[in-house]
Amino acid sequence: MSRYDPSVIEPRWQKAWDEAGAFVARHDPSRPKYYVLEMFPYPSGRIHMGHVRNYTMGDVVARYKSSCGFSVLHPMGWDAFGMPAENAAMERGGHPRDWTHGNIADMKAQMKPLGLSIDWSRELATCDPEYYGQQQAMFLDMLEKGLVYRKAAMVNWDPVDMTVLANEQVIDGKGWRSGAAVERRELVQWFFKISDYSEELLSALDGLKDWPEKVRLMQANWIGRSRGLQFAFDTVGAPQGFERIEVYTTRPDTLMGASFAAISPDHPLAKELEKDPAVAAFIAECRRGGTSAEEIETAEKIGHDTGIRVRHPLDPDWELPVWIANFILMDYGTGAIFGCPGHDQRDFDFATKYGLPIKAVFLAEGDGDAELDAAFVPLKSEKVRYVRGFAGAGVQTGDEGVAAAIAHAEQNGYGQGVTKYRLRDWGLSRQRYWGCPIPVVHCASCGVVPEKKENLPVELPYDVSFDKPGNPLDRHPTWRDVPCPACGAPARRETDTMDTFVDSSWYFARFTSPRAATPTVAAEADYWMNVDQYIGGIEHAILHLLYSRFFARAMHATGHLPAKAIEPFNALFTQGMVTHEIYKTTDDKGRPVYHLPEDVTVFTIADRRIVVLGNVEPPLDMVDDVDAWIRALADEGLLVEVVPSAKMSKSKKNVVDPMNIIAQFGADTARWFVMSDSPPERDVEWTASGAEAAFKHLSRVWSTCDRIGQMPADHKGEGDAELARSVAKAIDEVTRSIDSFAFNKAIAALYGLTNVIARANGSTPAMKEAIRTLAKLMSPMTPHISESIWSYQGGAGLCAQAPWPKADPALLVDDTVTLPVQINGKRRAEISVARDMPGPEVEKLALANEDVIKFLAGQPVKKIIVVPGRIINVVV
């Protein structure tokens, strides 16, 4: 065996795996299957360390499960539609399709050297007609089932990307991709009826035991179920057709604190009243005040008294004014509320501004009614002792009070309990070119006509121009104009394309039969679904994962997935980011200048870290006077400021290119490093020293293997039993750690075993057996070096295809154990006892220990606790 040279062995083993077809997923009914999937990448053109960490985790699981006898499906694809391709076309010319395919080729070439156990024969790209044509077919099925519909709606309009965004894609009032302030516009759009599944998507979260609690909570909050009362106010002086106004409240127990009713500027009554110039002016002001979602959030509350009155449902003589208010949303509840300034901060602000009455209904015992008028009482206030004025709510507060108030309303016939959800339907129309075309045609006489299935896919035309903003499909000379599929008359194709989140909502199902002429094939989907382990970033906790859960249900409803697949991901793991320090200097105008890690040198001298610009050596005489050296560096502008670790980003230049690491150390080192130290759900900081350490470790394993290879075959050695024990314990520890996604602990155990083997002097067969087992245990993390060791030490076949080792249970327990002896909870002595020594004998032995006798100093023992195999505690 020569020097450890990954650049030689890694390509060699990758070729060997390919030739053996080692990673081709086989539908084998005689074996249990295991489907492991990492969230597929957007083909930006470059892989980054986050990808390396994500795919290495999936690969560890895939290789491990495969060794355990499962038929493994571990595919890879490309989330290939979306804005960046169009932006590139607009900025640099070229075509989105060419740009995307070029990026896919580049990224694939970067992923291959990682040695991932991916079944590349199942590769797919969402921008290929073969894929999106099937998506169109499903769209038509969903249309037929009423799961897709069209409506005019206020939408989130991204003025930079010039497209509509889903609610989920608006973050802090800004477009999730462009970062531009989002505006509100009314457009006719396509929607998925995800709201039909609100309750189910919520309640099924309880069954997702192997999902992070955090993700389930985020989804539950997003779906946002609330229980409240819906009731109608009778109006006084309202236009015809508005005899009643429906309102919804989650706090019906505060009904006696009502002081006004308010409707949204978009409410039908508000629109009716717009004939009045004053109302029209007010509504215009609401719109003018802020078209952007960001402005709306900070806008001042404004209102307009319509002059209309409504009767309080519990007292017909009690009339409340009806206001139009800018803070009432038309698309939640009924678009109308009753205001209770006594207990709602927002209503309180509004009432204070417009001089409306304020009345608290929850009072502390002993407080007079008058004291709490004109005051705001938080509902959680501990002062609450009884409820004023409303027998229906009794004296209960919180959920009981709400339930009692709803019951009262239902018994007395003025309202019903209603469950509402925050989740809205998913708007999927995008006014973009580079997406899946929506397969319908607009006909003057037939209306919206679905494209015939035999005409699918509706392919994107290639000849488009990006010289003008907006959607190139809209101005395409021929693609747009087609005959109506129903009557044949000249008609127009839908030019909107689908949100790219549609593409990623079912790719996991498509992987089960990626080339089929239907979206899925029942037998394949039945065998491979569900995804047993899904791995990706927490940033998809809501959007992608919620959409996929909806889509799996819709696919079941349209016959494309079996019932068992409606929750498509059995287990979810959300991995942390790869972070790095940021290196910063300041230019002569005081602006920050960032530097790549490879452009600085880090020194640690006398416990001080000094980062210097450039690849430099410290002058030897300066090392004795570090402060002088630092001053000299600062004068030359070479002293670099270190900003604490953050997510790798191009703008901060704190990126490490995986290709450079692989070129320098090999893929095994990169894989080993990203799995070490930090638990996988936490962020891991990339450090040059850590990467070097990983490489040194693998080199040490290599040279240990070399040493064992040169041992004479008849070498007797010593300590074989102890070595076998260490090996068994490592098998046990690594197996349990991988099973529980604690890769850092698996690696710690492997360091331990390496240290044992490196220092051991066992017989040749025992040493060979030990290092072969080490190679196999390492192989999910470092598959290449493992293969080299495996073959060098006479392992049969490929290490990748060898079975996972089993620990002999007899070797896992020691015959004698060292037990600490505590006196009053403080450790004072140790005794060595046989593993199965009975408690009373252990007690005797502990009390006979000379250290114990010394510490007891003759005090009487009150109690003695023996935890077998663990600890002894003497209480005096």
Next chain:
RNA sequence: GCCCGCGUGGUGAAAUGGUAGACACAGGGGACUUAAAAUCCCUAGGCCGCAAGGCCGUGCCGGUUCAAGUCCGGCCGCGGGCACCA
């Protein structure tokens, strides 16, 4: 504002309520070398002590327990999610 999570050496981190700091990085000391690199060995929470050893120690305060990093209550700090949602 509402909902969640997390605080352990110089650093990344381990620890079914049972010897806190496994494993590793950085550090210190030594061997080898003309020297350096590489490699190997030792050391390594803090304080006191020549040592043997002792005391303190998991953000802070209290509680439960023979025993608390771990369980409970209350603070402080950091991070994340949601938010005119009626």
